[in-house]
Amino acid sequence: MAGRLDDDYARAGFGRRVGWGLRPAVLLVDAVRAYADPASHLYLRTAEPALAAMAALARAARAAGAPVVFTAVHYAGDPAADAPHFHRKVPGLDAFRAGSPYADFTEVCRPADGDLLVRKHYPSAFFATGLDRWLAGQGVDTVVVGGFSTSGCVRASALDALQYGFRPQVVRESVADRDPGPHEANLFDLDSKYADVIALEEALGRLSSGAAPRRTP
Numbered sequence: 001m002a003g004r005l006d007d008d009y010a011r012a013g014f015g016r017r018v019g020w021g022l023r024p025a026v027l028l029v030d031a032v033r034a035y036a037d038p039a040s041h042l043y044l045r046t047a048e049p050a051l052a053a054m055a056a057l058a059r060a061a062r063a064a065g066a067p068v069v070f071t072a073v074h075y076a077g078d079p080a081a082d083a084p085h086f087h088r089k090v091p092g093l094d095a096f097r098a099g100s101p102y103a104d105f106t107e108v109c110r111p112a113d114g115d116l117l118v119r120k121h122y123p124s125a126f127f128a129t130g131l132d133r134w135l136a137g138q139g140v141d142t143v144v145v146g147g148f149s150t151s152g153c154v155r156a157s158a159l160d161a162l163q164y165g166f167r168p169q170v171v172r173e174s175v176a177d178r179d180p181g182p183h184e185a186n187l188f189d190l191d192s193k194y195a196d197v198i199a200l201e202e203a204l205g206r207l208s209s210g211a212a213p214r215r216t217p
Contacts, residue, residue, distance in 0.1 A: 029147025
């Protein structure tokens, strides 16, 4: 079945590569305790290996002088006031209220000095955050994506990266979801239409080969 699906998509012209540009950045989406703590309603059983892969991406990017961006869903007040329809659909957003222990980053993968932290109310790292302008100002043309969850915030962020003119590279080992079905289906769809889904080894090799220096005015 998988082979027939691949062939059908290929015949339709899907699945070509967007490739890498000259200046990558690593975007790590919502690497927070809500997805990594078994006590959380949002806990993902596959979070631990994905966090380790995210941490490896961050280390490689920092060593190469490439920007590293962390995002976190954050509500200073009531999520129902800041994102009413989203909260109506997903009451679990209460985990991201200010002061919630689940809203904090994990010890395995957290921002370091020099990384950019983006607070968001909705799935995409780009929606109403100004991230596209910041990346453009850094001369970035390629966005290497990891995070939680594959079918939600990772998908939305990779799609918006494409729509804002960046080359999205989604690292398979660095993303996770609640169930293998949505996880694999969304990786297939992203790879077919909107991004390149690549292996961690490839991403680390590309990053360690050296990022182009930041453009200066």
